[in-house]
Amino acid sequence: MSLGNTALLDENITVETKNLLCFRDDRCLFAPISEEVRVGGSLEVKGRNGSGKTTLLRALIGLHRQTRGSFSISTSFLYQGHKLGLDESMTPVENLVWFQALNGRKANQSSAFRNIDFVGLAEKADTPCQFLSAGQKKKVSIARWLDSEKKLWLLDEPFTSLDTESSNVLVSIFDKHLVNGGSIVYSNHIDAVYTPSSEVRLEPVELEDLEEC
Amino acid sequence: MLVRREFIAIARNPSLVINPLMFLLMAVTIFAITLKPILGDMGRAAGGLIWVLVLLSSLTSLDSLFRKDYDNGTLEQLLLGEVNPFFLVLMKCFTHWCSSGLVMVIVAPVIAMSLGLSQDLYGSLVLCLLVGTPAISLIGLVGAALTVALGRGGALLSLLILPIMFPVVIFGGGSIDSLVMSGEFGGGLIWLFATSMLALGVAPIATLFALRLSIEI
Amino acid sequence: MSAKTWFHQWGSPRWFFEKAKPVSTVLGLLSLVFLSLGIIWGLAFAPEDYQQGNSFRIMYVHVPSALLCQSLYLFMGIAGFIGLVWRMKLTDVAISAAIPLGMMLTAVALITGSLWGRPTWGTWWEWDGRTVSTLVLFFLYFGIYALRQAIKDSSTKANATAIIAMVGTLNIPIIKYSVDWWHTLHQPATFTITEKPAMPSEMWLPFLVMVIGFYCFAGHNVISRMRIEILRRESGSAWVRSIAMSGEKARYVF
Numbered sequence: 173m174s175l176g177n178t179a180l181l182d183e184n185i186t187v188e189t190k191n192l193l194c195f196r197d198d199r200c201l202f203a204p205i206s207e208e209v210r211v212g213g214s215l216e217v218k219g220r221n222g223s224g225k226t227t228l229l230r231a232l233i234g235l236h237r238q239t240r241g242s243f244s245i246s247t248s249f250l251y252q253g254h255k256l257g258l259d260e261s262m263t264p265v266e267n268l269v270w271f272q273a274l275n276g277r278k279a280n281q282s283s284a285f286r287n288i289d290f291v292g293l294a295e296k297a298d299t300p301c302q303f304l305s306a307g308q309k310k311k312v313s314i315a316r317w318l319d320s321e322k323k324l325w326l327l328d329e330p331f332t333s334l335d336t337e338s339s340n341v342l343v344s345i346f347d348k349h350l351v352n353g354g355s356i357v358y359s360n361h362i363d364a365v366y367t368p369s370s371e372v373r374l375e376p377v378e379l380e381d382l383e384e385c
Numbered sequence: 386m387l388v389r390r391e392f393i394a395i396a397r398n399p400s401l402v403i404n405p406l407m408f409l410l411m412a413v414t415i416f417a418i419t420l421k422p423i424l425g426d427m428g429r430a431a432g433g434l435i436w437v438l439v440l441l442s443s444l445t446s447l448d449s450l451f452r453k454d455y456d457n458g459t460l461e462q463l464l465l466g467e468v469n470p471f472f473l474v475l476m477k478c479f480t481h482w483c484s485s486g487l488v489m490v491i492v493a494p495v496i497a498m499s500l501g502l503s504q505d506l507y508g509s510l511v512l513c514l515l516v517g518t519p520a521i522s523l524i525g526l527v528g529a530a531l532t533v534a535l536g537r538g539g540a541l542l543s544l545l546i547l548p549i550m551f552p553v554v555i556f557g558g559g560s561i562d563s564l565v566m567s568g569e570f571g572g573g574l575i576w577l578f579a580t581s582m583l584a585l586g587v588a589p590i591a592t593l594f595a596l597r598l599s600i601e602i
Numbered sequence: 603m604s605a606k607t608w609f610h611q612w613g614s615p616r617w618f619f620e621k622a623k624p625v626s627t628v629l630g631l632l633s634l635v636f637l638s639l640g641i642i643w644g645l646a647f648a649p650e651d652y653q654q655g656n657s658f659r660i661m662y663v664h665v666p667s668a669l670l671c672q673s674l675y676l677f678m679g680i681a682g683f684i685g686l687v688w689r690m691k692l693t694d695v696a697i698s699a700a701i702p703l704g705m706m707l708t709a710v711a712l713i714t715g716s717l718w719g720r721p722t723w724g725t726w727w728e729w730d731g732r733t734v735s736t737l738v739l740f741f742l743y744f745g746i747y748a749l750r751q752a753i754k755d756s757s758t759k760a761n762a763t764a765i766i767a768m769v770g771t772l773n774i775p776i777i778k779y780s781v782d783w784w785h786t787l788h789q790p791a792t793f794t795i796t797e798k799p800a801m802p803s804e805m806w807l808p809f810l811v812m813v814i815g816f817y818c819f820a821g822h823n824v825i826s827r828m829r830i831e832i833l834r835r836e837s838g839s840a841w842v843r844s845i846a847m848s849g850e851k852a853r854y855v856f
Contacts, residue, residue: 548741
């Protein structure tokens, strides 16, 4: 996996990019990004549809290789893409326990249930995910972030398909995570739901500009 | 829990096992209807027919091997997780083999009986299938991993992996044929085993590469 | 030149584009010489086969193309391996150039084999060991071709092709062996090349010339296609634009 060099990272910095560019079919998606995310900090990635928000996040975790420039990221992260990563035939609790196993932890059903309860899905905890609505599935994935014990969260459009009330819950979850020494990088195309400590807007780039840098 | 999840998926969605099995039975029926009047006694052809049918029916289940995991995003979580992805690929292969190859091995004597294969050969047939079907799952895994992100994978998957599976069917069908004629495997079983072992050495690495490619699209 | 800089040159499409031109020209001329010499010698001057008469002369096309289509697949497997390990773009250019030629030569081998089979075996098509392995080789080529058609992203296409080409290459000897094994199982005593009486040198010398000619032609064809493909892929870069602007396209490409 072509992850950045973690040795370069300061203890207080979880993500750092220097003139990072992402390419798709040899086309450069956005102007160079130089950002750093500190412990307790959050970064919102803004941009219109197709501006490369998802690609940037995936480049950071090594799932998009066509990049130029440099970046580093702390090794223990949680990634949540557009696809939620929930097995439809399993219940929310089973999904969380599966995720625990996937990250080398012992199965802990009570922790899984506690977090599902926290996002308000206690009564659906034993219903297979295929019977849940889009918003409810999103909540299951939020419960998984809480359950994950990971400090760095990379989230792709965390606020979509959530109603206002749930969005507010998510905002408080974000705040709590940052206070506890976590950090968050997330993409967003909706206006100001959450106030991040820093933000970056992805701008399209012309070929001519690129040849200079 | 990782292995359990695979079996939960099968238990809660039994069509994963039943569909290929029904396909197998229907194909047997078609062969019997078309070939019985011509061949009269189908015992001689039974071994080869069973191998062809096992191959074709595992194709029907291979396409969905990674498809669901890819669509719902669990595949990328699997590869980003802290468990060795090599182990995950072997686990996928094992569960696919259990739901497809092993089931075929179990029903093979019934099909062999319906096609009129000599009864003393049931044991050898099962042995051959046990040795050879893992190669089908392993090779299929590579093709399924390569085509999972391409949407219309089904037909392409068959085009890609059928030629690679030729030796399995040739050794498998040939062994049974050799048994019918001379009472010996004629070296086929050993070669079948060698093919499976080679597939075991190569396919998981190739699958891992292919899966990474597929989720990078 | 150090080994490292030598190695790095291969990562540069431009370097290859410029250096490969004389190689391609020389191979093209050589193939012209060898092929015309071989065809005239083989068809007009080599002696008749005492069993098959004149029909054996199709061998001068059939066998070289059958040899070459296997070599090209092996070439693709090796190129795929190099491309995966050292992340070289050039290897995918090479593979994309080899596929159509390989597929075509496999078809030529099958068709000429069928034409040869009619007078020798009395049938257009025989499920003989070599026929079956060549047919499977054709399927293998087609699988790669179909896969490349289905993938849009160029780097994914390159890596996916590399994987399947490597798996296929490892598989070719097994296919050959399995088909031979299957063949001996059913028809223990049939006509094979090894059992034939040794060919007189008047027969195999033109054959050798044809084989060399075919390989030179393949080298020329693959390199020329690679150069065209490089121009296509690098069409956005300054050096390709300057070639296009200079009005000397023909001279640069061919």
